[in-house]
Amino acid sequence: MTTPSDPPVPPARSSAARPGRKLGPVVDGVGSTHRAWLDPMRGKYLTSGLTLNELGTRVPLAKSKLSELLRGAGLYPRWSIVHSLGQVLDLPQWPLQRLWQQAARDAHKTPDWIKNSNGKPVLTRSGPPLDHGAFRELVADDYALYAQTFLDDQLRDTAVADTFDALWLSWDDALSSHDTRHFAWQVLRTCVMSRTLHLDGRPELSPAVFDTVALRDLVSESDRVGQVEESLNAFRAISRLPDHQLDVIVLRYLHGMDAERVSSLLGASLATVRSEERYAVQHLDSVLCPPTETEGNTTP
Known part of the structure; x- marks a missing residue:
């Protein structure tokens, strides 16, 4: 007489084979602070193998409402x-709770609504993964410098804090990406740009003009006015650069970082950083220092 063996464990169901209706994309108009927690949550759901029906047995919400959420x-x-x-x-x-609260404020929810909808608040703060904490210590100051180029002190601190919270939620994705530094920089950029004033679709850098070294060193009021105008023109031109070139110029020239440091911060090769810088400088020279009519008509 033989003893029956344990039945084989069925293989995990992949998200591609999930039965039922496929989850639709995020709807238009969802703000970046809302997506900061929504995108990682969607990613976890899509890789979990669970269906909306199965999720509905564990969460007190109808399947249609889960799909909406x-x-x-x-x-x-x-x-x-x-x-x-x-x-x-x-x-x-x-x-998750901190990002939910931030998005609720951005959705113009009142403090009372936020407080009364807590239900199960997180009472104790657990620490992030050790490598997340180490990464934060490594880049936090540089992230704050970048954010300060576009935002005032309060918004800068909020954008940087949201960046690291969003990274904590999606840390596994960051580690499995082709470059964690590049992944993290895109999260930072999204958090900063969502709070930055834009003109014709491009970010405004003008708040930083009054903190330039040149302005702080000037004494003459007339010199200061002239420098403001010159700096504003330069900042307008910089703001219209493509995103990658904009970031390189901000870090290299407004914050004085060397190319190697910028390469490490962006998660881009040194050759890429130097190429982006070269094209950006050529464009800025053509805009800020165009050839005069005499120069253009010079004959040999």
């Missing part, structure tokens, strides 16, 4: 539901 549709969700969904999907609760 995961697409950013409908009303902004209460924390009690986001908290429950985050627990099922094994998302760290502290950064």
Whole structure:
């Protein structure tokens, strides 16, 4: 007589083979602070192998409402539901709650609504992964310098804090990406640009003009006015550069970083940084120092 063996464990169901209706994309108009926690949550769901029906047995919300939440549709969700969904999907609760609160404020929810919708607040703060903490210590000061180019002190601090919370939520994705530094820089850029004033689709750098070294060293009021005008013209030209060139110029010239440091910060090769800088400088020279009519008509 033989003893029956344990039945084989069925293979995990891949997200591609998930039965039922496919989750739709995030709806238009969802703000970047909302997406800071929504995108990692969607990513966790899509790789979990769970269906919306199965998720609905663990979270007190109808399948249609879960679909809306995961697409950013409908009303902004209460924390009690986001908290429950985050627990099922094994998302760290502290950064999830902080990003949820920030997005609620950006959605013009009142302090009372935010407080009353908490349901299950996170009472204790758990620490991020050790390598996340080490990465933060390495780049936090440089991230703040970049953010300060576009934002005042309060918004700068908020953007940088949101960056590291969003990275905490998606840290596994960051580590599995082709370059963690590049992944993290895109998160920072999104957090900063979502709070930056834009003109004709391009970010405004003008607040930084009054903190330039040249202005701080000037004494004459007439010199100061002239320098302001010159700096404003330069900042307008810089703001119209393509995104990669803009970042390189901001870090290299407004903050004096060497090319190697910029390469490490952006997660881009040194050759790429130097190429972007070269093209950007050529463009700025053509805009700020165009050839005069006499120069253009000079004959040999």
